[in-house]
Each structure stands twice: as C-alpha cells, then as structure tokens.
Amino acid sequence: MDLRFTPEELAFRDEVRTFFHENLPESIRTKLVEGKKLAKDDIVTWQRILNKKGWAVANWPVEWGGTGWTPVQQYIFQEELQLTPAPQPLGFGVTMVGPVMIAFGSETQKKHFLPRIANLEDWWCQGFSEPGSGSDLASLRTAAKRDGDHYIVNGQKTWTTLAQHADWIFCLVRTDPQAKKQEGISFLLIDMKTPGITVRPIITIEGGHEVNEVFFDDVNVPVENLVGQENKGWDYAKYLLGRERTGIARVGLSKERIRRIKELAALERDGERPLIEDERFREKLAAVEVELKALEMTQLRVVAAERHRTDNRPDPASSILKIKGSEIQQATTELLMEVVGPYALPYQPEREDDDRWNEPPIGPEWAGPIAPTYFNWRKTTIYGGTNEIQKNIVAKAILGL
Ligand SMILES: Cc1cc2nc3c(=O)[nH]c(=O)nc-3n(C[C@H](O)[C@H](O)[C@H](O)COP(=O)(O)OP(=O)(O)OC[C@H]3O[C@@H](n4cnc5c(N)ncnc54)[C@H](O)[C@@H]3O)c2cc1C
Secondary structure (H helix, E strand, O other), X not given: OOOOOOHHHXXXXXXXXXXXXXXXXXXXXXXXXXXXXXXXXXXXXXXXXXXXXXXXXXXOOHHHXXXXXXXXXXXXXXXXXXXXXXXXXXXXXXXXXXXHHHHHOOHHHHHHHHHHHHOOOXXXXXXXXXXXXXXXXXXXXXEEEEEOOEEEEEEEEEOOOOHHHOOEEEEEEEOOOOOOHHHHEEEEEEEOOOOOEEEEEEEOOOOOEEEEEEEEEEEEEEHHHEEOOOOOHHHHHHHHHHHHHOOOOOHHHHHXXXXXXHHHHOOOEOOEOOHHHXXXXXXXXXXXXXXXXXXXXXXXXXXXXHOOOOOOOOOOHHHHHHHHHHHHHHHHHHHHHHHHHHHHOOOOOOHHHOHHHOOOOXXXXXXXXXXXXXXXXXXXXXXXXXXXXXXXHHHHHHOOO
C-alpha cells in the first residue's frame, strides 16, 4: 500500500493551503493558535468564505454542492484546515444531518435545507443523548406521539453542543414504545423556535458554556419534518455516527499543537532556562510526536483503503483513530500545562468575553487559555462515543472477540 501523495495530490495540497492563507481572516486564525474560543460569527464568516469557493460541503455529492474529491483529497483538505489552523465547517450540518438528508430525506427537505446548511443560514445541533441514554443510546425515551399531521414531542436531551446558537435540532425520538428498542425510534427535524422548547446551559469544568440541556414540553412538529420512514431512525443514526468518527483523529490539529508547544517552550521563563532545554521534557514531547506519526500512518492506511470501499460503511479502524487521536490530543494539552507551569494555577475562564474578568492576566498573555483548554479537552475521550465503547467495537469488529 503506497501511503505517499501523488504529484497531483501535492499540487492540490498547495492550492488548498494557499487559499486558506489568503482568505482566512487573521483574527480567527490567531484565536485558534492561541487556544481562545471562537464566536458564532467567526464560524459563520469562515464557512461562508468556504461556501463561496464551493468547499463548505466538500464531502457531499456533486449534485448537492459537493466537490467530487477523492478520499485522499478530502483528507488533505481536513488536514490543511487543522494545520492552518482554520475552523471546520459546522459538523452538525455538514457531516451529520446533511448527509442523512441526502441519503434518506425527502426532496422537499433536501431542496430547502441543504443550501442553507452549506451557507450556514441554519445552525443545527444534535439531539441524541439523554440522561441515562448516552452509550446505551437506543434506550432513549423522548416521545413523539402522532396527532393528525403533527407529532407532539415530550422529553429531554442533554449535552447538546452549542444548542444556544441553534436554529434547528435533529432528534432521535421514540415513536413506538411497544417495539424492540432499536425499532421504535424515528429521526425528526425540529425548529428551535417552536413553543415548548427550553435550552438550559451546562457549565463545564473550565467554566465554559458549550453544552446544554434541551427540554421538550408538548412541542408540535409537522409530520413532513420526519426524515425517511417512521421507526427507521436507528438505521439513519448508525449511518450518521459512523461518519462522526471519521476525521476524529485530528492529526493536523495535534501537529499544530506540537508546533505551538515548541514555540512556547522555547521562551525564557522568569530568568529560568527555556523548558525545551530540559531533557526530560524533550523526551515526553518526542514520545507524543512518535505516537502522532504512527497515528498519521494509520489514518493514511484507512484513507488509502477507502479508495477501494464500495459499501459506504465506516471502516471499524476509525474506532482506533478515535481512541488514539483523542488520547494524543489530551497528551498535547498536558504538555502545554507543563510549559505554562505555575501560571496554570490562577485560571481565568472566558476572561476575554466577560467583564468580571477584566483584570490583567496573571502571567504572560498566552498563558490564559491553556488551563481552560486542558480541562475542556477531557471531553475528547467521551464525545462521539466514549473510548471504552470504541474499544468494544475494536474487540468485536477487528479482533473478532
Ligand atoms: C463535550 C460533550 C459534547 C457532547 N455533545 C453532544 C451533542 O451535541 N449531542 C448529543 O446527542 N450528545 C452529545 N454528547 C454526549 C455524548 O455522546 C455522551 O456523553 C457519550 O455518548 C457517553 O454517554 P454518557 O455521558 O451517558 O455516559 P455513559 O454511557 O453513562 O457512560 C459512563 C461511563 O461508562 C462507560 N461505559 C458505558 N457503557 C459501557 C460498556 N458497554 N462497556 C464499557 N464501558 C462502558 C463509558 O465509557 C463511560 O466511561 C456530548 C458529550 C460531551 C462530553
């Protein structure tokens, strides 16, 4: 298996790289380099720039605005986004509900929603998990009862990422409580402005507001917002979750973090020699870089194998990418904590967005986001299917246990 890029692929990489460098607003790039949070506007602005170029929904079929790129080109595009670094197009629309609509939605749904997803006119969020139904997702209880040409939805979703910005939510709901649990679930599109929906923030360990609880109280949803067939939602969710795992290795993002670690570790610290001169630190950094190289090779093997796949099902090896990729992402945040040293202690969440934190930072300006990032990135081994669940998949689908 040849894991090297062809001359055409290298030329494509240069084209993508040049476009990103010439068109990404510097203020957005700086926020990402420094580990600061992006505002909704930053994400919308960049996705619209990509959409104008025809690259916002690169993974979709050409008839719906996709690029027709090969899996290798898709991979290069993702890697360059992460290396720049630039924001990803909003995944809830572009890699989740969009592909589900394309595969299973009605013509009306496709014509209305797909162009709006591409241009980020509608911000989507994902309403799958519920209290008690995360890994065991099929046990979900949010109910949708048919009443004429509407469903009446009652229940609760949780961990709903960025629901505070959302115009729409795609939900798994129980439409047949008598059926076997996987067979009584439907996939419903719900307008977040519908009366009866309440969004409550969950403040995470670093003090940020990224996830929410969403409550549904007699929410009326028109029947035409059902995707595909009633009680077939589990099949559509499996299709979606398989796509969520690919790209989760985020090799480019970890490479960019390592670049940043080296840059910051080379700085003098209060008259002490730079940390990069410490042999023990360099050993730890090298160990993470070796792991990352191995992950990159695995990622390239999966991408190369995708050239020959015809079944449109995710490669179970994507679970390995999720496990290793998330562990390495966490390891880079641990190295950054070593770099920042004692300045990690007075951590000041959301200092830049919030008047209460307008005092000058303690320590250098760059130190501020490092501890919040470290805490926030504990999530990577949980979302998108926990690492324990991915290990179960590897055991069954790859090792045959
Ligand atoms: C930051 C963040 C953002 C998220 N965003 C969204 C979102 O936008 N939309 C959405 O729908 N969901 C979202 N989630 C939810 C996420 O998908 C769930 O948290 C995840 O699936 C785990 O479910 P749970 O939290 O209920 O934990 P549980 O399933 O209760 O798991 C608890 C622990 O038990 C372990 N465990 C459970 N079952 C097994 C098993 N069979 N074998 C071995 N170990 C097991 C788990 O690995 C975990 O360590 C998000 C989560 C986080 C942390």
